[in-house]
Amino acid sequence: MSRADRSLSGKPFKLLKNRVWRTYSGGKFLEQWQGAQQAEDTSFPEEWVASTVIAKNVGREHIQEGLSLVALDNGQTAPLLDLIASDPEAYLGKAHTDRYGAQTAVLVKVLDASERLTIQVHPDRAFAADVFQSQFGKTEAWYVLGGRAIDGEEPYVLFGFKSGVTKERWRELFVRQDIAGMIDALHRIPVREGDVFLVEGGIPHAIGSGCFLIEIQEPTDLTLRVERTTPKGNAVPDLACHQGIGFERMLDCFHYGTHSIEEARGRWQKTPVLLLECEGGKQFELIGKDSTDRFRMHTIEVTGRLPMEAGGSFGIAIVISGSGTVAWSGGEMEIGQSDEVFIPAGADALAWSSKGAGPLKVVLCYPPA
Template identity: 80%
Template sequence: MSSSGRPLSGEPFKLLKNRVWRTYSGGKFLEEWQGSLQAEDTSFPEEWVASTVVAKNVGREHIKEGLSLVSLDNGETMPLLDLILSDPQGFLGKSHVAKYGAQTALLVKVLDASERLTIQVHPDRAFAMEQFESQFGKTEAWYVMGGRAIDGEEPYVLFGFKPGVTKESWRELFERQDIDGMIDALHRIPVQEGDVFLVEGGIPHAIGSGCFLIEIQEPTDLTLRVERTTPKGNSVPDLACHQGIGIERMLDCFHYESHSYENARSKWKKSPALLRESEDGKELVLIGKESTDRFRMHTIEVTGCFSTEGSGVFGIAIVISGSGSVSWADGEMSINQSDEIFMPAGLNALSWNSDGADKLKVVLCYPPE
């Protein structure tokens, strides 16, 4: 119960910040966005939001990192996962629990890269079940919040095989550790604020330096890498490359379909669609069921008071910019830039209110429909 006497699943609540170690560096832009006056790039470039997933970091297995924490009214903290397990239907929704149990089926991150990530691939669900006994793969989507030039290089992503790449030629590039050759085998796509990309399991990719984005994904940390050294010279152990399944099976994880630049861009770059609009705001669909059945992502832009309706399942909100409040049937909470909010399934409607100084912009993330 909260201090108001209501069950915790009856109101939204803020999540504590949750930085996670990765093989690449970054985070300065992320820290500035969160209000830090001493922001710097480190080995903790990612913020995991509403996470019930433990990070898989080779060499750091003794550190249980990645799980989001909640601050309770009595001043204590507890993992979000434990809170959900105390009342799965109340927090996640009856229909969601019927299909996924107490698993959120979702993981959200905010990440800021000061160097290019290693070229990688995530398993689709069939491969994840066969090789990792996981019901979830790692299809993901990116919403670009902004970026910065690094060493004169503007933000970009590497995405999808160019025509002519085969499993045999890709294996040769990997065995020689021909990094330039692997980079040249992928399309380089410049990105800017507001861009949205869907990254399906099996598609080779790498987030480029300077990217600042929200990532929504299936709830695993299954990443297979083909570079044994990061761009800044850090060694990547073999286990971090193949995650225990071996090099040959790692290479099988890739989908060896190739596309022209135009086809790759049109296939995976998504255009936001207006869902509804009023004089006080609007709601856009960034990733909807037409794009994937793995998750959904919307955004709202509020200048006055704008309402969103519940659908019987939980949601995760990230305040991108602006400030104001969010209110529900019997409560209200102030919100500011970088706040992370868990919205339990029982909330039928929320009113988002901008304080008028700047437009209130919020990204809303939802599990599969």
């Protein structure tokens, strides 16, 4: 990596679009949001943002997908992973690299589902370390941007075991592939724009059809699935279900605590907290240290000029809507809807400005504090 490339560590820079193949379909709403003229649902329903993670897609191991790319000043592109490796402390911050080295410790996605995802679970950190020899599990959080009705069905999520579900009952449903029974074992929660959910490792869940959301998560692609056929009838290979650990071990990944729907909402649905309000706009905390120590997620609504204090760590920004600029001590960059921006720890005197008719709305994702 050249000295010129390492100089990007002193300023925010845009990331190239990065669509990733998945076992479910979607992406039409995502493409429209990104400005595509002929949007359609495909097998690429996810945009991976600031990703240093390679996707685990069974049957596509020969295709390396998932790593985010950066356009360099010389007209070439480079993986964000390589850029960070050229000077981890400058890009990620000293406190972060002291703990995680050149690992970002976070992954961000934009998801648009045209069908319900298969019911799944992600490992908590202890299970990931013991079974997958991974430093990270896959606790995640969702910020709902909106959605669409699919076949007359409004967006929803399935989340957490209902009262009465035991490991033995769950195993029976899995062995019989009683999909209706598995769906009925989970709480169904309608979602709307602005909703925030924390999905801890071990909690059964599925994103429903029509959901359009931003996901922040630990940086792995460890997903265990209990449905061997997708809702649209596509077979899910065994390896894609249990990730090589076998079905019995897969069932051990679930946390079998049960909750009423009120308890589930109270524990995992989060209310945004106003952190700052000034003449230039507002800043809200969506996921903070009181919710989890895995990552943080904020949002800003900029109506004028909104300065941001440097926190000594990097950030990942996604422009939800509006247009404007992001400025730093050495310059300014225009931004608009669906732009993805990496903000190195070395970027200082940051300020966001709105220049459109409406507010500039941005989601800001951060690694563990």
